[in-house]
Amino acid sequence: MSSIIYTHTDEAPLLATYSFLPIVEAYAAKAGVNFETRDISVAARILAQFGLADDALAELGALAKTPEANIIKLPNVSASIPQLKAAVKELQEKGFDVPDYPEAPSTEEEKEIRAKYDKIKGSAVNPVLREGNSDRRAPASVKNYAKTHPHTNKAFTEGSKTSVATMGAHDFASNEKSVTVAADDTLSIVLETAAGDQVVLKDGLKVLAGEIIDATKMEAAHLQAFLRNAIATAKATDVLFSLHLKATMMKVSDPIIFGHVVKAFFEPVFEQYGADLAAAGLSANDGLGSILPGLDALPNGAEIKAAFEKAIADGPRMSYVNSDKGITNLHVPSDVIVDASMPALVRNGGRLWGADGGEDDTLAVIPDSSYAGVYQAVIEDCKEHGPLDPATIGTVPNVGLMAQAAEEYGSHDKTFEIAEAGTVRILAADGTVLIEHDVEAGDIWRACQTKDIPVQDWVKLAVTRARASGMPAIFWLNESRAHDAEIIKKVNAYLPDHDTDGLEIKILSPELATSYSLARMRRGEDTISVTGNVLRDYNTDLFPILELGTSAKMLSVVPLIAGGGLFETGAGGSAPKHVQQLVEEDYLRWDSLGEFFALVPSLEKYAEQAGAPAAQVLADTLDRATGTFLNEDRSPGRKLGSTDNRGSHFYLALYWAEEVAKQTDDAALAAAFGPLAKTLRDNESVIAEELIAVQGKPADIGGYYYPDAEKTSKVMRPSATLNEAIDSF
Numbered sequence: 001m002s003s004i005i006y007t008h009t010d011e012a013p014l015l016a017t018y019s020f021l022p023i024v025e026a027y028a029a030k031a032g033v034n035f036e037t038r039d040i041s042v043a044a045r046i047l048a049q050f051g052l053a054d055d056a057l058a059e060l061g062a063l064a065k066t067p068e069a070n071i072i073k074l075p076n077v078s079a080s081i082p083q084l085k086a087a088v089k090e091l092q093e094k095g096f097d098v099p100d101y102p103e104a105p106s107t108e109e110e111k112e113i114r115a116k117y118d119k120i121k122g123s124a125v126n127p128v129l130r131e132g133n134s135d136r137r138a139p140a141s142v143k144n145y146a147k148t149h150p151h152t153n154k155a156f157t158e159g160s161k162t163s164v165a166t167m168g169a170h171d172f173a174s175n176e177k178s179v180t181v182a183a184d185d186t187l188s189i190v191l192e193t194a195a196g197d198q199v200v201l202k203d204g205l206k207v208l209a210g211e212i213i214d215a216t217k218m219e220a221a222h223l224q225a226f227l228r229n230a231i232a233t234a235k236a237t238d239v240l241f242s243l244h245l246k247a248t249m250m251k252v253s254d255p256i257i258f259g260h261v262v263k264a265f266f267e268p269v270f271e272q273y274g275a276d277l278a279a280a281g282l283s284a285n286d287g288l289g290s291i292l293p294g295l296d297a298l299p300n301g302a303e304i305k306a307a308f309e310k311a312i313a314d315g316p317r318m319s320y321v322n323s324d325k326g327i328t329n330l331h332v333p334s335d336v337i338v339d340a341s342m343p344a345l346v347r348n349g350g351r352l353w354g355a356d357g358g359e360d361d362t363l364a365v366i367p368d369s370s371y372a373g374v375y376q377a378v379i380e381d382c383k384e385h386g387p388l389d390p391a392t393i394g395t396v397p398n399v400g401l402m403a404q405a406a407e408e409y410g411s412h413d414k415t416f417e418i419a420e421a422g423t424v425r426i427l428a429a430d431g432t433v434l435i436e437h438d439v440e441a442g443d444i445w446r447a448c449q450t451k452d453i454p455v456q457d458w459v460k461l462a463v464t465r466a467r468a469s470g471m472p473a474i475f476w477l478n479e480s481r482a483h484d485a486e487i488i489k490k491v492n493a494y495l496p497d498h499d500t501d502g503l504e505i506k507i508l509s510p511e512l513a514t515s516y517s518l519a520r521m522r523r524g525e526d527t528i529s530v531t532g533n534v535l536r537d538y539n540t541d542l543f544p545i546l547e548l549g550t551s552a553k554m555l556s557v558v559p560l561i562a563g564g565g566l567f568e569t570g571a572g573g574s575a576p577k578h579v580q581q582l583v584e585e586d587y588l589r590w591d592s593l594g595e596f597f598a599l600v601p602s603l604e605k606y607a608e609q610a611g612a613p614a615a616q617v618l619a620d621t622l623d624r625a626t627g628t629f630l631n632e633d634r635s636p637g638r639k640l641g642s643t644d645n646r647g648s649h650f651y652l653a654l655y656w657a658e659e660v661a662k663q664t665d666d667a668a669l670a671a672a673f674g675p676l677a678k679t680l681r682d683n684e685s686v687i688a689e690e691l692i693a694v695q696g697k698p699a700d701i702g703g704y705y706y707p708d709a710e711k712t713s714k715v716m717r718p719s720a721t722l723n724e725a726i727d728s729f
């Protein structure tokens with residue numbers, strides 16, 4: 001039997017699911033549409049690795065490779081090590097027999113445990129489920145809503161000192177080498193040390209004919225010199241020092257880079273006490289938020305803490321994630337996620353928040369230069385032409401290459417912090433050297449794979465979207481970057497497979513593509529960005545945040561290569577800040593528009609897969625209900641006392657029931673929904689009041705990573721009247 005699989009994930013989307021899914025399931029049941037849930041939260045994935053729960057992710061990963069797949073995927077935590085450890089601790093406190101995260105595994109058993117945790121760490125869900133490329137755009141209704149209800153993009157002040165600092169040499173972008181393999185092969189990655197030893201870093205690496213392999217390195221000594229210089233520049237020019245990385249998605253390379261920044265910022269502390277910290281298992285890679293509490297257990301902990309405080313006082317002023325709570329930019333690697341943080345900076349006129357909560361210009365440090373230029377180009381554009389006006393600007397949707405762990409998504413098991421100087425080589429099975437780099441100890445070396453079928457599919461998706469929307473499609477590719485040069489050859493080879501007559505299709509470097517798209521945007525013109533995986537991630541926060549104020553309102557579809565559908569919800573993340581607010585004051589400002597949008601194509605797919613016209617009726621009516629929802633302005637407000645996430649679900653339920661009751665394609669469904677629509681409409685003010693009455697006090701959901709289902713359901717379904725209507729439907 002066909003089913004729609006709705007995923008349970010983490011944080012705010014999980015909370016929203018407790019309120020929204022009962023409504024969806026009740027409506028779907030009436031139309032004979034079958035829903036199932038699977039838990040792919042970080043907690044459930046930990047339990048699964050240790051045999052304490054089913055491995056839902058593996059199951060869905062396999063399903064995604066079949067035409068039957070119909071999966072709704074909400075954002076999930078890509079756990080940094082501090083988050084992973086917190087989740088483990090919570091599960092242990094709840095009585096689950098899961099082992100501690102082994103910091104420095106030495107025994108075989110510890111190594112095995114560590115390997116299991118490495119599978120859960122960082123971006124571990126998306127690369128498994130995303131067996132297709134990405135189509136993310138603002139639906140016309142959302143774009144029109146933003147034009148009539150524009151948020152504010154603040155102006156950069158005259159003489160704004162905000163800028164981006166990036167390496168530009170000796171980094172991943174500049175050291176890249178790339179080849180396309182001619183035939184199926186099995187590769188290995190070997191480090192030849194200066195002493196002539198051959199250390200196998202990886203073997204058995206299967207590649208297919210036509211696959212692009214690339215490799216590169218970030219040179220540690222140059223990274224350190226760059227960071228010292230950036231810290232001095234921020235101090236000298238008296239701007240905030242801020243770091244922007246993606247330590248979650250780039251889960252091996254970026255935590256190491258984060259650690260270098262912590263060590264550079266606190267150089268005197270690490271020089272004097274580095275050995276003490278290392279002996280206590282306190283790693284710079286985990287950030288100040290893990291180091292500082294760990295100091296209490298050290299005999300000289302107070303002294304070390306004072307040294308950290310002195311370094312903060314002596315250094316440039318730091319950007320803060322939460323100044324009220326004293327959380328700096330260097331506290332937690334997963335708190336400074338470049339895709340969300342840089343657009344927030346641009347939206348705020350180039351200013352971030354300092355220790356006192358005041359705003360100031362910043363030196364935005366993005367060490368690798370692969371895509372830093374995109375943000376510099378946006379900043380320059382806004383300085384020159386003023387803020388982008390959401391009431392008039394055009395839109396930049398994205399077609400992103402990501403299928404089959406394309407590009408950096410698949411680099412994690414091929415990224416190494418080099419232990420000893422030498423030469424790293426990628427070797428074909430017959431010993432031919434495909435790529436080689438000389439490396440020093442501490443360099444971060446990584447390789448990526450991009451298979452041919454996903455590239456063909458991506459080119460096709462780009463042409464399809466250009467044709468369907470009438471927008472120009474720009475491939476954001478830099479011909480002077482080794483990997484992009486290989487991709488460009490494929491783009492030029494595969495474009496002629498499609499009818500591109502009358503379409504504007506161009507290839508521009510990311511910086512030029514940014515300026516080109518922004519100039520069009522300012523004229524109210526729309527431009528598709530066709531990008532690789534990392535820019536897919538960056539652009540689908542950057543442009544939505546500037547156009548719509550948030551990436552939550554995006555339609556985010558992954559047409560799976562095998563024919564199934566993965567329907568993602570919005571382009572944003574799991575919004576940890578929102579959970580804090582719920583726990584503190586029983587208010588959830590998560591916007592579920594992304595979920596509403598995902599459900600429409602998922603129901604359409606179900607109608608087609610199961611030959612169930614009633615599912616199509618549900619899809620059509622939901623689509624119209626979402627339109628009403630936007631017109632009536634029912635998205636959650638940001639503040640206590642307004643309609644929050646739960647209230648927004650009530651209004652969607654009301655409009656949806658009314659649409660089903662009204663339609664004439666399926667008389668039985670209309671008759672079934674009529675009484676419900678009336679009950680919800682008659683009780684509108686009672687339900688709205690019940691939902692608002694609970695706000696303002698702390699809420700207990702019995703956990704963070706593994707909240708208690710009963711308690712959470714109680715918190716997320718506080719209206720007895722609404723519950724009665726839905727549960728008795």
Ligand SMILES: NC(=O)C1=CN([C@@H]2O[C@H](COP(=O)(O)OP(=O)(O)OC[C@H]3O[C@@H](n4cnc5c(N)ncnc54)[C@H](OP(=O)(O)O)[C@@H]3O)[C@@H](O)[C@H]2O)C=CC1
Nearest residue numbers: 075076077078248337340552572573574575576577590591
């Ligand atoms: N698809 C996925 O699975 C994704 C997962 N992630 C993961 O999410 C976590 C947090 O990432 P982070 O970079 O902080 O990004 P988030 O998108 O979670 O948070 C940034 C801000 O975006 C806004 N926002 C995002 N979605 C919504 C929504 N539906 N409703 C209202 N506001 C929204 C909020 O802004 P404001 O507070 O200003 O309203 C939020 O504080 C990480 O673990 C990350 O790896 C991140 C991106 C995608």
Ligand SMILES: O=C(O)CCC(=O)C(=O)O
Nearest residue numbers: 078123126248249537571
């Ligand atoms: O996979 C991840 O870690 C996050 C992905 C993400 O931010 C996105 O897809 O927009």
Ligand SMILES: [Mg+2]
Nearest residue numbers: 339537541571
């Ligand atoms: Mg993203």
